[in-house]
Amino acid sequence: MANYPADWRYSEEHEWVQVVASEGADEQDVAVIGITDFAQAELGDVVFVELPELGESFSANDEIGTIESVKAVGEIYTPVSGEVVEINSSLEDKPEQVNEDPHGDGWLLRLKMSDADELGSLMEAAAYEEFVGSEE
Amino acid sequence: MATARALERTPLHECHAALGARLVEFAGWAMPVQYSSGIEEHLVVRRAAGLFDVSHMGEIVVSGAGASAWLEWLTPSRLSSLRPGEARYTALLTTDGTYIDDLLVYRFEHHYWLVVNAANTQAVLAWLQQQLVAGVEVRDASREIALVALQGPGAEEILRSLQLDVSRLAPFAFVEAELCGSDVTVSRTGYTGEDGFEIYLAWESAARVWNGLLDGGANAGLAPCGLGARDTLRLEAALALYGHEIDRSVTPFESRLGWTVDLKGADFVGREVLLALRERGFGSRLIGLELGGRRIARQGAPVFAGDAEVGSVTSGSWSPSLEKPIALARVSHRHSAAGGALEVGVRNRREAARVVRLPFYKRRGEEAASEGGATA
Numbered sequence: 101m102a103n104y105p106a107d108w109r110y111s112e113e114h115e116w117v118q119v120v121a122s123e124g125a126d127e128q129d130v131a132v133i134g135i136t137d138f139a140q141a142e143l144g145d146v147v148f149v150e151l152p153e154l155g156e157s158f159s160a161n162d163e164i165g166t167i168e169s170v171k172a173v174g175e176i177y178t179p180v181s182g183e184v185v186e187i188n189s190s191l192e193d194k195p196e197q198v199n200e201d202p203h204g205d206g207w208l209l210r211l212k213m214s215d216a217d218e219l220g221s222l223m224e225a226a227a228y229e230e231f232v233g234s235e236e
Numbered sequence: 237m238a239t240a241r242a243l244e245r246t247p248l249h250e251c252h253a254a255l256g257a258r259l260v261e262f263a264g265w266a267m268p269v270q271y272s273s274g275i276e277e278h279l280v281v282r283r284a285a286g287l288f289d290v291s292h293m294g295e296i297v298v299s300g301a302g303a304s305a306w307l308e309w310l311t312p313s314r315l316s317s318l319r320p321g322e323a324r325y326t327a328l329l330t331t332d333g334t335y336i337d338d339l340l341v342y343r344f345e346h347h348y349w350l351v352v353n354a355a356n357t358q359a360v361l362a363w364l365q366q367q368l369v370a371g372v373e374v375r376d377a378s379r380e381i382a383l384v385a386l387q388g389p390g391a392e393e394i395l396r397s398l399q400l401d402v403s404r405l406a407p408f409a410f411v412e413a414e415l416c417g418s419d420v421t422v423s424r425t426g427y428t429g430e431d432g433f434e435i436y437l438a439w440e441s442a443a444r445v446w447n448g449l450l451d452g453g454a455n456a457g458l459a460p461c462g463l464g465a466r467d468t469l470r471l472e473a474a475l476a477l478y479g480h481e482i483d484r485s486v487t488p489f490e491s492r493l494g495w496t497v498d499l500k501g502a503d504f505v506g507r508e509v510l511l512a513l514r515e516r517g518f519g520s521r522l523i524g525l526e527l528g529g530r531r532i533a534r535q536g537a538p539v540f541a542g543d544a545e546v547g548s549v550t551s552g553s554w555s556p557s558l559e560k561p562i563a564l565a566r567v568s569h570r571h572s573a574a575g576g577a578l579e580v581g582v583r584n585r586r587e588a589a590r591v592v593r594l595p596f597y598k599r600r601g602e603e604a605a606s607e608g609g610a611t612a
Contacts, residue, residue, distance in 0.1 A: 141258070143272050144258075144269070144270060144273070144274055144464060145274050145275045145464075145554070147532070147554045147561075148528055148530035148531060150530075164582070168530065168531060168532055169533075170274050170464065170468060170553055170554045171269075171274070171464060171467075171553075173532070173534075173583070195530075199273070201561075207568065
């Protein structure tokens with residue numbers, strides 16, 4: 101059912117990472133981060149998303165925010181290290197986008213990655229689908 | 237979900253699977269928490285009608301020549317005024333006046349049903365066995381009697397379209413009837429704050445009636461609803477849930493349920509303690525809070541008045557009707573007045589909270605705020 105893009109990476113905490121190549125040659129790549137379709141279904145109706153401030157820097161696996169649903173609250177952990185360069189401010193008024201389009205309009209934030217090697221420790225789509233298959 | 241442990245299944249398990257329900261463990265049962273979205277299902281019940289499988293609830297049959305007097309002794313309500321065809325929301329209390337369970341008592345011509353919480357069925361049966369007297373028989377019928385709840389302003393019309401006229405059924409009255417070719421017992425009760433019905437029927441009839449209702453109600457907007465919506469609906473209606481607003485540490489007086497207690501009538505288990513409590517007053521009250529912001533204060537969240545911790549949240553969630561976080565909280569008496577400004581600690585932050593009158597949501601034309609519903 102869920103469609104996990106093959107060229108993205110996935111964490112055991114159920115975040116996805118899409119790498120967007122930066123335009124400047126000396127610039128670090130940017131990671132778009134969201135939660136997976138599996139995670140949004142587990143949470144149920146999202147009513148509030150708390151995201152970090154622009155310019156904040158985090159290390160991989162740091163807690164960077166929370167997602168509040170009707171039935172539970174979940175922490176957001178960044179799968180990669182870096183600096184926050186953009187947050188999805190439309191979630192403030194429409195947090196339900198996380199449920200409706202978790203891999204699209206429901207994205208959470210963009211980080212300028214400080215260590216692209218970290219991507220290697222994340223799962224590829226097939227491995228992630230197997231991983232959530234065992235949790236279901 | 238934990239499939240490793242064998243969970244009990246309701247007779248509608250296959251129906252839920254076919255509808256794509258998300259199942260969770262609840263009191264040892266595999267129960268549908270939602271079919272589509274809990275918020276959508278909540279709003280369907282407020283606008284049209286929803287159908288819930290609550291077959292996990294316990295049904296206990298009490299019969300025998302001594303049944304009436306015995307139940308009068310075991311509950312704080314004046315059950316002697318209950319006539320055949322009437323149900324009442326009441327309590328089973330310990331000798332300390334605290335909750336073993338809340339329940340609905342149905343009076344039939346020659347016997348009673350006690351409808352109790354799934355999580356408490358065994359504890360209630362043990363309590364009843366312990367209190368048993370000659371001339372009374374107690375039988376657990378929980379695995380024979382299924383229960384579906386049809387709730388919402390469209391509920392009566394949906395039953396009428398299926399040739400069941402319940403237009404003259406008063407709140408908390410019930411009738412034995414036929415629905416979708418099966419024998420059912422239908423009461424005008426519920427746990428959502430809406431008009432609606434609870435339909436008891438044989439385990440093996442459940443799927444036929446469930447599917448018949450969904451088909452027959454489709455044009456009226458009827459949708460299957462899960463425990464997620466059930467919880468937010470009952471919270472908006474400020475109906476107590478065992479393990480949250482009530483448990484073995486609190487009495488009805490501290491739970492906005494003093495109206496179920498009749499201290500003037502016959503003696504009952506817990507009466508002495510409740511009488512004394514009434515005399516000297518009780519320290520805490522259950523109140524409603526509306527929170528600023530969008531963070532949800534959940535059970536156990538501390539409530540503050542200035543620097544002083546004055547109580548804690550018993551249930552908190554998002555209110556789909558009010559589109560803001562709401563909570564029930566038990567706080568000290570002097571901070572319980574409506575309109576008061578308090579704060580709630582939510583994950584190391586303080587959120588502003590306003591004390592509001594209960595229930596949070598009241599359906600149009602609703603007569604009494606104290607009108608109770610079925611148990612959880």
